[in-house]
Amino acid sequence: MTDVNNTQTVSQFPCDNCLRSGRCLGSVVVKAGADHQRASEVTVVQLQRGQPLFRTGDAANAVYVVQSGALKARRTSYEGDEEILAFRLPGDAIGLDALGQRMQNTEAVALCSTRVCRVPLEALHRELRSSPEVSEMLFDDVGREFERLHEHLQTERRPAQARIAAFLLAQLKRRQRLFGAQIDRFTLPMTRVDLGRYLALATETVSRMFTRLQQDGVISCDGNAVQVLKATALEAMAGAGAEERAPALAKAA
Amino acid sequence: MTDVNNTQTVSQFPCDNCLRSGRCLGSVVVKAGADHQRASEVTVVQLQRGQPLFRTGDAANAVYVVQSGALKARRTSYEGDEEILAFRLPGDAIGLDALGQRMQNTEAVALCSTRVCRVPLEALHRELRSSPEVSEMLFDDVGREFERLHEHLQTERRPAQARIAAFLLAQLKRRQRLFGAQIDRFTLPMTRVDLGRYLALATETVSRMFTRLQQDGVISCDGNAVQVLKATALEAMAGAGAEERAPALAKAA
DNA sequence: CGTAATTTTGATGGTCATCAATGTAAGTGG
DNA sequence: CCACTTACATTGATGACCATCAAAATTACG
Numbered sequence: 193m194t195d196v197n198n199t200q201t202v203s204q205f206p207c208d209n210c211l212r213s214g215r216c217l218g219s220v221v222v223k224a225g226a227d228h229q230r231a232s233e234v235t236v237v238q239l240q241r242g243q244p245l246f247r248t249g250d251a252a253n254a255v256y257v258v259q260s261g262a263l264k265a266r267r268t269s270y271e272g273d274e275e276i277l278a279f280r281l282p283g284d285a286i287g288l289d290a291l292g293q294r295m296q297n298t299e300a301v302a303l304c305s306t307r308v309c310r311v312p313l314e315a316l317h318r319e320l321r322s323s324p325e326v327s328e329m330l331f332d333d334v335g336r337e338f339e340r341l342h343e344h345l346q347t348e349r350r351p352a353q354a355r356i357a358a359f360l361l362a363q364l365k366r367r368q369r370l371f372g373a374q375i376d377r378f379t380l381p382m383t384r385v386d387l388g389r390y391l392a393l394a395t396e397t398v399s400r401m402f403t404r405l406q407q408d409g410v411i412s413c414d415g416n417a418v419q420v421l422k423a424t425a426l427e428a429m430a431g432a433g434a435e436e437r438a439p440a441l442a443k444a445a
Numbered sequence: 446m447t448d449v450n451n452t453q454t455v456s457q458f459p460c461d462n463c464l465r466s467g468r469c470l471g472s473v474v475v476k477a478g479a480d481h482q483r484a485s486e487v488t489v490v491q492l493q494r495g496q497p498l499f500r501t502g503d504a505a506n507a508v509y510v511v512q513s514g515a516l517k518a519r520r521t522s523y524e525g526d527e528e529i530l531a532f533r534l535p536g537d538a539i540g541l542d543a544l545g546q547r548m549q550n551t552e553a554v555a556l557c558s559t560r561v562c563r564v565p566l567e568a569l570h571r572e573l574r575s576s577p578e579v580s581e582m583l584f585d586d587v588g589r590e591f592e593r594l595h596e597h598l599q600t601e602r603r604p605a606q607a608r609i610a611a612f613l614l615a616q617l618k619r620r621q622r623l624f625g626a627q628i629d630r631f632t633l634p635m636t637r638v639d640l641g642r643y644l645a646l647a648t649e650t651v652s653r654m655f656t657r658l659q660q661d662g663v664i665s666c667d668g669n670a671v672q673v674l675k676a677t678a679l680e681a682m683a684g685a686g687a688e689e690r691a692p693a694l695a696k697a698a
Numbered sequence: 699c700g701t702a703a704t705t706t707t708g709a710t711g712g713t714c715a716t717c718a719a720t721g722t723a724a725g726t727g728g
Numbered sequence: 729c730c731a732c733t734t735a736c737a738t739t740g741a742t743g744a745c746c747a748t749c750a751a752a753a754t755t756a757c758g
Contacts, residue, residue, distance in 0.1 A: 269599055270684050277595055289595065292581070292588030297595065321574050328545070334587055335545030341594045342530055342542065342550065346522060348601060349645045352746070384705065392602045394747050399706055415705090415755080431523050605714065637737065647715050652738055668723090668737090 206234045206309050210259045212283045217329045218257040218309035221316060224323035233315045239263075239302035245286065247299050252290035254312045258282050261306025262381035264390075266299045276390040278340070279303070279382060281366055285333040303381040348392050355391045356401040357429035360411065364420055377419040459487045459562050463512045465536045470582050471510040471562035474569060477576035486568045492516075492555035498539065501552050505543035507565045511535050514559025515634035517643075519552045529643040531593070532556070532635060534619055538586040556634040601645050608644045609654040610682035613664065617673055630672040 207213040207222060214223075222232045236259065239245060245256060245263060258280050265278040265286065277298060280286050286308070290296050319326045347358045367378045380387075384402075388395045405411045410425045411418055420426065460466040460475060475485045489512065492498060498509060498516060511533050518531040518539065530551060533539050539561070543549050572579045600611045620631045633640075637655075641648045658664045663678045664671055673679060 267595060267599070269602070275599060275602070277598065288587070289591035290588060291591075292585035293592070297592060317577065317580060320580055321577070324570065324574070327570060327573055332545035334541070335543060337591070338542035338544075338594075339546070339550060341591075341598075342520060345530065345594075345598065345601070346520070346528060348598070349522070349528070383703095385703095395705080396707085396748085397746060399704095400746095403706075636735090638735090648737075649716085649739080650714060653714095656738075 220329045224319035237308045239306045245300040256286040257309040259307040262303040380416040469510045473582045477572035492559045498553040503549045509539040510562040512560040515556040633669040
């Protein structure tokens, strides 16, 4: 089955094969519906890299949950270039910002091969009234997203190096939670350009910061494959400002 | 009656004397409760200038709606100084970002004498299931707040002058909606310091921008009383970048 | 294997934070 | 009511951080 956007609807049983099953908005809605003998209207959408889940102006008639893969939430700035509001990883909800709006104000684009759960607003509204678990999960997601935006605002007010450090740390922790293990390496699904557009930095600055982090032995990376060597150093950089960055050339004169 | 925070609970009939009655989350919850013969748990809180509605770490057991006055939503940065996430005017919801969280991550402080409607989360959850109007109003508020944050992120990526222009325009439109009239003058409830902490600008920069706007005849202001003389010029500045700011000294060499 | 996209590195300049000082308003207590 | 304190606002001088421009190097891909 193929819809307008040329995306693929995959399965009637959205939670089959999904690792997030039971811990996401989609599955809670599915369960609430099943408890009342209602057929699930939740479907799975498969996207290829670069393919949009929805575009600005599309009718906002569903929210989504990432099953696997990654997406970026984008928006077009006054100057006409892309601004990235968020990267979405498995478990993340998409489209909560369109609650109460008629149209999407943002665009969601897959960064790689990606599976997404589609929860129609109609179903969400209905099951919201039928089961308190739904509203709890929804509130959780909404609260988390607000919290993330607030953190992001703070991050953007800090020097470039701190922004990158904070971003890498967030990614690291996110993966650790996702896999439930103490990993120290991962592959970034986004390009340096995307990263710049997310952190409000020029691509060149992003690149320079990566270079510096490697020189300082804080990370090691090959392309988008990153290994965190000194997590504590990253935390220090993310927390501290520029003041205590390079004690090296301090008194070199 | 006085609670822990030394705030005052005013009336058993929260919507009496409130101009937002019927058009806010609070009144919808009150109505939904009344329709089911439930006593309203919605109360009105009176705050003086500088007084907090809640603090970081407080139990997040209610959301609020501004009846009159103004507040700022603040947070403490890594460096320990204040960061302002939002200013709240009559009709605005407060504390939506704490949905799904146990504690408040932000602090809400009155900028002047202010009345706020307090809606316990318990009541919200209950009426959410009893009446679709509640969820619709809640979704509206949530969506609007996301939208505002997204706009704010964009604004912070623009030059200082554009940020101030965008802010003034937003204030202007907000007041016009509030009063339902084409006003061109209003009094800002916040100081230049607050403004800087909201727009991520040094106080000095804020001041300089106000000075420049007056010199250019775009606004006229006496302290916090602002009159917008050329709204279109403001829009141009808010939209455009720094490139086309001063056509004056362009070819003066 | 050639074209395009992305990444990296260097040089330069602009915007705005910072430091410093003065001016103004607001509030306090004698 | 007036000195005094404290907060807020304005204006100027200086420099840091990072965007921008330019170009080379690497990677991706048809």
